[in-house]
Amino acid sequence: MANTKKNKTRIAAVGDIHVRETDSGKWKDFFTQVSEKADVLLLCGDLTDTGRVSEAEVLVEELRACSIPVVGVLGNHDYERENHKSIRKTLVKANVHMLDGDSVVLGEVGFAGVKGFGGGFDKGMLGMFGEQMIKDFVQEAVDESLKLDGALARLDSDYTDIKKIAVLHYSPIRATVEGEPEQIFPFLGSSRLAEPLNRRGVVAAFHGHAHIGTLEGETTKGVKIFNVSKPILIKEGYEPPFYILEV
Template sequence: MIRVAAVGDIHLGPDSAGLLRPAFDTLGACADVLLLAGDLTRHGTPVEARVVAAEVAGLAVPVVAVLGNHDYQSDQQEAVTQELRAAGVHVLEGDGVALRLAGTTVGVAGTKGFCGGFAGGSGSEFGEPEMKAFIRYTRSCAEGLGRALAELRAADCALRIALTHFAPVPDTLAGEPREIYPFLGSYLLAEAMDEQGADLAVHGHAHLGTEHGMTAGGIRVRNVAMPVIDRAFAVYHLASDGRAPASDGRAPAPDADPFAPPAAGRPQVPGVTR
């Protein structure tokens, strides 16, 4: 059984240094890997990235991340990536990593992803150059994710996980205004997952969304934005054949709830946007 801890949209800054570390220090007892689903910083600066790096450096489990739109805000996404990688984080964008976890080879394929919408309400590569470029970027992200999943399959990974920031399905957006669905994700991400296969898909970005969803091909999708899961991380269980046990979802917490962030509950960031 592989235990996958995941969280996104933690939006850390200098004033939240140390906020999540006590919870993350419990990961060795309840998880085999930690996935970070983007929007790790508030404005995408190296200073903020160093705070994130300190929260996850030297943990008892490997850490795999994708960036989110906030991590691109200052046009310093490469510097943000470097800070995280210096702390040992596997930062993915159109590529994957194979990890040996609890005797099982688990592959994680990642991309930030982008906007575009879903069936019945999606953009297309038609019209103005700006619109074509918009959708082509989304398609490029999805194609990168698909290639990474295919490479992990070729590498004989027993389990494969798709990690994105933007949503691959509308299911996990329930609770968000429908008018902004096209800006929260794209069906192209789900198509790539269904075409190449995955055992679990994890994303963030939709703060007002819903935790559970599924692609048309039957891949379980989980929205792990911190405002949705309302804790430092959620834990999902995968059997070595990819099936989820009846307890799939948040790991049950003991009375002391070591999975919850300290006192504040989660980073309190007034005015943070998606």
């Protein structure tokens, strides 16, 4: 009888690394250790500290120490100076799988990613009503959710029996931003991002952004959500600060 046992994939994840121009040499040991412990590395946004292309170039040099595939999304810090397209291009040239409504399959796992956006959670979710600025804000969250759904749908149509992982920067649920001031919850994520996760049978999703949030939570349909912001991982005792999930 043929052996149908599937291999496990070790996924390492971290967000909010905020690489600076002065960080040359700082991250090489980190990426070396990740490569020894995992099969894939996820970078969940805020890859640069102030959105400078020069910071992304430092990250690229540090990533030379990483010998496993890297999948990433951008975060709000990467958009700070409107250099996000150049930052993305810099990382793509270094063979980082940068996702923005895209997907990539590595082994038996499909990764779909978007930055995401704010808007609030559950009954506190902002509605598309009132001034055009409010409508535009809500529309951005809707658009990000649709991009994520499209990326997951393409994985479903192109592959059978694949395990799906979502990579985000903003949170799709309230539980993993708990600990932050409640007044800023609308700027930390949106429940709209949880809808495609539930609909498409995602195994787990990783995000960052909320530095004082909570490591683990789940959607209403039981999809595991992990806030892997570097400050949270450090607080939880992860050293080096990356989280590993085996799927």
